[in-house]
Amino acid sequence: MISHQKTNNNKVHGTGASLDINQRDYVITIKVGANLDLSLHDLFMKAIRYGQGSIRNRIVVDLEKTQRIFDSGLVLLMMLDLRSWRKSCKVRIINCSVDLEQRIHQCLAPGLFNLSQDNQQSYDRIAAQHS
Numbered sequence: 001m002i003s004h005q006k007t008n009n010n011k012v013h014g015t016g017a018s019l020d021i022n023q024r025d026y027v028i029t030i031k032v033g034a035n036l037d038l039s040l041h042d043l044f045m046k047a048i049r050y051g052q053g054s055i056r057n058r059i060v061v062d063l064e065k066t067q068r069i070f071d072s073g074l075v076l077l078m079m080l081d082l083r084s085w086r087k088s089c090k091v092r093i094i095n096c097s098v099d100l101e102q103r104i105h106q107c108l109a110p111g112l113f114n115l116s117q118d119n120q121q122s123y124d125r126i127a128a129q130h131s
Contacts, residue, residue: 016065019043019050026056032066036073044076051089059084064095074107 016033017040028047032040051057059080069077077093084091096104 017043019046021050027058027060029060029062031062031064034065034067035070036063036066036068036076037070038072038076040073040076044080048080048083048089051084057089059089059091061091061093062095063093063097063100066097066100069100069103071107074104077104078108 016035018031020029020031022029028050030040030043030047047059051059061077061080081091093104
């Protein structure tokens with residue numbers, strides 16, 4: 001079980017992951033650590049609960065530090081997308097590596113998530129480097 005603490009700056013910390021709630025801009029950011037797996041269930045549920053408040057809320061999943069997505073992590077992403085859709089909250093994945101994006105799209109429905117345009121630019125840059 002993960003122990004979470006809420007700090008004065010609206011961050012909830014777990015094992016390598018955090019939840020950042022920006023109430024002014026209606027953005028909830030889940031910063032995932034090295035692994036996206038079932039150990040982050042509570043963090044994802046908190047994001048969904050915070051996202052229920054306003055139709056303008058957006059949930060951002062930041063995968064910048066993520067190296068592996070386990071099957072249980074894919075289930076968390078699917079759960080987040082389905083539950084947030086019911087609450088009229090938009091989900092966006094940012095800083096996703098090419099390998100992780102391929103894993104997400106191979107295992108889940110393509111187009112299920114709104115990957116950021118920044119990712120596309122970084123993919124193009126990575127592809128150019130390896131050509």
